[in-house]
Amino acid sequence: MTYITKEKLFSKDWFKAYALILVGSFILAAGFVLFIDPHRIAPGGVYGIGIIVHYLTKGLFSWAPDGFPIGTVGLLLNIPLTIIGIRVLGPMFGVKTVVGFVLTSVFIDGLHLWLGYDPLVDDVLLSSIFGGVLIGFGLGLIFKSKATSGGSDIIAMVIAKYTKLPLGQLMIYVDSTIVLLALVAFQDWKIPLYSWVVIYVTGKVIDMTIQGVSYDKALFIISDKYEEVKNKIINDVERGGTVINVQGMYTGADKKMIFTNVSRREVHMIKDYIREIDPNAFITVIDANEILGSGFKPLAETL
Numbered sequence: 070m071t072y073i074t075k076e077k078l079f080s081k082d083w084f085k086a087y088a089l090i091l092v093g094s095f096i097l098a099a100g101f102v103l104f105i106d107p108h109r110i111a112p113g114g115v116y117g118i119g120i121i122v123h124y125l126t127k128g129l130f131s132w133a134p135d136g137f138p139i140g141t142v143g144l145l146l147n148i149p150l151t152i153i154g155i156r157v158l159g160p161m162f163g164v165k166t167v168v169g170f171v172l173t174s175v176f177i178d179g180l181h182l183w184l185g186y187d188p189l190v191d192d193v194l195l196s197s198i199f200g201g202v203l204i205g206f207g208l209g210l211i212f213k214s215k216a217t218s219g220g221s222d223i224i225a226m227v228i229a230k231y232t233k234l235p236l237g238q239l240m241i242y243v244d245s246t247i248v249l250l251a252l253v254a255f256q257d258w259k260i261p262l263y264s265w266v267v268i269y270v271t272g273k274v275i276d277m278t279i280q281g282v283s284y285d286k287a288l289f290i291i292s293d294k295y296e297e298v299k300n301k302i303i304n305d306v307e308r309g310g311t312v313i314n315v316q317g318m319y320t321g322a323d324k325k326m327i328f329t330n331v332s333r334r335e336v337h338m339i340k341d342y343i344r345e346i347d348p349n350a351f352i353t354v355i356d357a358n359e360i361l362g363s364g365f366k367p368l369a370e371t372l
Contacts, residue, residue, distance in 0.1 A: 089214040090169045097207025098140070098176030104200030105267065106139055106181070107188035109260055111251035112204070112267035113244025115146040115170075115220035116177065121247075121254050135186060140177030144170065147219045154223040157230065165216035197263045201270025208271065209278025221247065244268060280358040284333040287357045291315065292343060292350035295325040301342050302327070306335050330360050 077083060101116055109124055111117035119142035127136040147170040190196055208218055217223075225239035232239075248264045292298050295312065302308050310329030317324055331339065336354060343350045 086165060086214040086216075087168070089210045090165055090216055091172060093207045093210030093214070094169055094172035095176050095207070096203055096210065097173050098180055100200045100203030100207060101139070101177055102180040102184060103189040104196040104203065106177075107186050108193050108196055108263070109251070109255055109257075110193075110197060110200070110263050110267055111248060111260065112201070112264045112271065113221055113247045114218070115143040115150070116140075116173075117244070117247045117251065117264070118146060119143045119177075121251050125254055138178045138181065140174035140179075140181075143177070143220070144174035147174070150223045151219055154219075154227065157227050163216070165214055166219055169211050169214075169216045170219045193259070193263055194266070197266040198270055201267040202274050204267070205271040205274025206278050209275045212275065212279055276358075285357045285360050286331055286333060286336050287355040287360075288327070288329050288331060288336065288339065289353040289355075290327040290329075290339075290343065290350060291324055291352075292327075292347045293324075294347045294350075295327055297346055298327060298339075298343060298350075302329055302331075302339065305342075306331060306338060308335065330357055 101120075105112065106120055106123070109120060111120045116139060119137075119139035122142045123136035123139045125136070126133070128134060130137065151167065151170075188196055190199075211218060221243045222240060225243050228234065228239050228243075245265075248261045248268075251264060252258065252261045290298055299310070299312065302310055308329055308331050310327050313326045313328060315324050315326045316322070340352065343352065
């Protein structure tokens with residue numbers, strides 16, 4: 070796994086990628102500073118460790134009476150982890166990943182110096198939800214630039230290489246271990262529970278940010294009157310599609326299946342029409358997270 074995406078220096082794609090990293094890092098940092106850090110919530114990752122270290126070192130350093138800076142802890146952990154990742158996994162962590170975690174650390178500590186450690190809202194559940202939204206959105210923008218978040222992701226990747234366990238499961242295990250460390254450190258069961266809320270919301274928002282929010286649908290239609298259905302889709306709905314030769318698994322009969330992508334409103338138009346002409350038709354409707362191509366989102370607009 071040595072693939073690194075590279076954009077031509079100072080090209081449009083280069084500026085777009087680094088703009089996403091800059092904005093994403095700031096939003097990610099704001100999520101921690103405004104909602105997560107003040108409540109001692111530790112939602113995994115190096116910044117989760119940073120939160121634990123910060124509160125455990127409160128009053129130990131004259132130059133940092135509030136505790137060791139969270140962003141600095143994250144930076145000090147990310148640097149050796151990235152070096153280990155490069156040595157074990159190969160050069161898959163490019164400059165953009167380094168820029169991303171450096172900016173995030175700087176923004177976290179900078180915002181704390183400016184705003185302090187008071188929460189924006191006192192409600193911990195509300196903070197968990199909105200903190201998760203901001204962290205997920207920020208990470209999603211960073212991922213869209215084809216960078217990684219570093220940190221615990223690298224730990225999971227290294228373990229995956231030697232154990233062959235699924236990477237997704239290992240990432241959950243690593244973050245959950247950090248969450249449980251917060252339980253041991255703070256002796257408060259509410260902290261890991263709220264931390265898992267943040268992890269869940271963050272994951273959902275990352276997916277929405279990368280894939281986009283779409284109400285488009287994918288239709289698979291098997292009908293003896295596929296010609297009429299095809300004409301309806303082409304002429305009235307003004308959509309394209311693909312006709313596929315299929316065979317019934319039970320009867321062995323040869324049939325035609327239409328595959329097409331339509332909007333949520335157009336689904337009902339097509340279903341009503343098929344109900345009228347062929348009540349025995351078989352229709353599968355699937356949510357399409359992202360559709361790229363003519364009539365939908367142009368492929369050229371994606372980074």
